[in-house]
Amino acid sequence: MNSSAHDYARLAPVEQEALEETLSAFALGALPETEAEDVTRHLSACPQCRARARALATTVGLLAAACDDVEPSPALKTRLLAAADAERRAGSAADGQRAPTAWGAPGTRGGAEPPPPPLAWRAPGARRERGSRWAWALPMAALVLVSIGLGVWGVQLQRELERQGEVLALYQDARHTWRLAGSGPAAEATATLVEPVAGRPLLVTQGLPNLPASQAYQVWVIRNGQPTSARVFPAGAGGQLVGELEQGLQDVSTVAVTVEPAGGSPAPTSPVVLAANL
Amino acid sequence: METESASDEALLLALPDRLEALELLYERYARPAMGLAVRMVGDRETAEEVVQEAFLSVWRHARRYEPTRGSVRTWLLGIVHHRAIDRLRGRPPTAPLPEELGPDPAAPDVWTLAAQQLDRAAIRDALAHLPPEQRQAIELAYFSGLTQTQIAAALGLPLGTVKGRLRLGLGRLRGLLETARVGLDEGEP
Numbered sequence: 001m002n003s004s005a006h007d008y009a010r011l012a013p014v015e016q017e018a019l020e021e022t023l024s025a026f027a028l029g030a031l032p033e034t035e036a037e038d039v040t041r042h043l044s045a046c047p048q049c050r051a052r053a054r055a056l057a058t059t060v061g062l063l064a065a066a067c068d069d070v071e072p073s074p075a076l077k078t079r080l081l082a083a084a085d086a087e088r089r090a091g092s093a094a095d096g097q098r099a100p101t102a103w104g105a106p107g108t109r110g111g112a113e114p115p116p117p118p119l120a121w122r123a124p125g126a127r128r129e130r131g132s133r134w135a136w137a138l139p140m141a142a143l144v145l146v147s148i149g150l151g152v153w154g155v156q157l158q159r160e161l162e163r164q165g166e167v168l169a170l171y172q173d174a175r176h177t178w179r180l181a182g183s184g185p186a187a188e189a190t191a192t193l194v195e196p197v198a199g200r201p202l203l204v205t206q207g208l209p210n211l212p213a214s215q216a217y218q219v220w221v222i223r224n225g226q227p228t229s230a231r232v233f234p235a236g237a238g239g240q241l242v243g244e245l246e247q248g249l250q251d252v253s254t255v256a257v258t259v260e261p262a263g264g265s266p267a268p269t270s271p272v273v274l275a276a277n278l
Numbered sequence: 279m280e281t282e283s284a285s286d287e288a289l290l291l292a293l294p295d296r297l298e299a300l301e302l303l304y305e306r307y308a309r310p311a312m313g314l315a316v317r318m319v320g321d322r323e324t325a326e327e328v329v330q331e332a333f334l335s336v337w338r339h340a341r342r343y344e345p346t347r348g349s350v351r352t353w354l355l356g357i358v359h360h361r362a363i364d365r366l367r368g369r370p371p372t373a374p375l376p377e378e379l380g381p382d383p384a385a386p387d388v389w390t391l392a393a394q395q396l397d398r399a400a401i402r403d404a405l406a407h408l409p410p411e412q413r414q415a416i417e418l419a420y421f422s423g424l425t426q427t428q429i430a431a432a433l434g435l436p437l438g439t440v441k442g443r444l445r446l447g448l449g450r451l452r453g454l455l456e457t458a459r460v461g462l463d464e465g466e467p
Contacts, residue, residue: 017445020445020449021441021442021444021445024441024444024445024448024449025419025426025441025444025445027448028416028419028420028444028448029359029360029363029419029420029423030419030424030425030426030429030444031425031426032425032427054347054390055389055452056448057347058347058348058352058389058390058393059389059393059448059451059452059455060420060448061348061352061355061356061393062352062393062396062401062451062455063401063405063416063420063421064310064314064352064355064356064358064359065310065351065355065396065397065398065401066398066401066402066405067310067313067314067316067317068313069309069310069312069313070309070312070313070315070316070322070325071309071312072308072309072312072326072329073322073326076308076326076329076330077301077304077308079330080300080304080329080330080333080334081297081300081301081304083330083334084294084297084300084333084334084337085297087294087334087337087338088294088295088297210370237370238370239370240370
């Protein structure tokens with residue numbers, strides 16, 4: 001399906017039929033992903049097909065109403081509201097923070113003029129405040145984030161669910177948490193870094209754009225201005241990622257996430273998409 | 279906001295600032311949402327995850343709702359459907375919602391308005407009156423999340439046959455539902 005608009009009055013019946021078949025399958029979600037993307041592009045350029053697609057979508061939408069109601073467990077409402085509440089708190093508190101968005105000192109930045117890197121990058125050893133302002137939101141927020149994040153990767157679902165009990169126990173008693181703010185292509189994303197009393201720090205992201213299979217999100221910890229890799233997420237993964245960092249936060253001034261080639265890089269090669277000063 | 283009596287649209291507008299608006303939408307639509315999710319993914323536990331993901335999407339993207347495309351209920355159940363398809367196809371639940379198709383008409387069309395009048399019994403009745411092979415193809419696509427190629431493979435049919443059944447089935451379904459609507463109007467005093 002190309003990008004130019006159809007003139008239905010000039011289509012042969014067999015062409016109209018083929019078009020209707022494609023739009024019917026599209027409305028039912030029965031097209032393979034690449035074909036569906038083609039149709040979506042075409043629809044933005046073709047008002048007549050768009051009107052057809054809308055009418056078909058209305059018919060398809062009615063199918064949902066054919067099912068019997070099912071009573072959810074009372075716990076579902078609690079989980080939903082807690083998750084929404086945690087997101088809301090996270091969103092409003094993150095607004096006041098300015099996140100580092102570029103590597104290096106002023107002067108080495110590119111033409112995009114991101115905000116200057118935070119002081120802590122050039123003055124390592126910035127004092128870490130005990131009991132950050134996020135502490136009050138724990139352990140509920142961490143629990144909620146962990147339970148949302150777990151099970152994100154389809155094939156790992158079962159294993160992750162089995163781990164859930166251990167992970168929850170580990171992070172219930174968090175010592176610190178920090179909020180990472182998104183920037184650039186991930187401006188909508190956020191993340192929470194949890195430092196447990198014992199064990200490794202846990203990073204939980206939300207809303208990271210999905211990457212092509214050739215790329216992965218990599219986590220860096222910065223000590224004395226030197227970034228070292230702390231975690232490489234699976235290639236192509238995005239959205240809600242949950243992962244332990246491979247090292248502790250001793251002397252760390254900043255935690256940052258970048259997009260790197262799948263498998264990770266020895267040193268960051270692209271602008272920061274998520275970061276927080278500790 | 280008069281919460282209890284607020285319209286669905288008013289509740290959506292109150293998101294994401296007002297948690298009680300989400301709670302009311304949940305009270306109104308959690309049961310049909312669970313019904314659809316259970317039908318699609320098969321077990322209650324996964325269905326609850328799907329429903330939670332769907333309501334969180336509603337919470338985040340309430341502003342994307344377009345009244346001219348249908349009711350809040352239909353929009354919300356469409357999101358549940360999308361999230362359940364994510365599960366069935368092994369995609370993360372954060373896959374983007376269906377893209378905007380382009381500018382909407384200024385007002386809903388007749389069919390959109392008519393569709394909002396239809397109740398569950400009318401929809402079931404229409405489905406039951408579809409030729410069985412058309413109903414089967416539509417159900418495999420919509421409820422089982424199969425692509426037309428997968429349906430063809432599952433049924434041992436040529437792809438062209440499946441495409442034809444989906445097209446004819448949807449066309450017939452709409453015809454039956456429009457008749458049902460007419461019958462509904464005539465049946466009223």
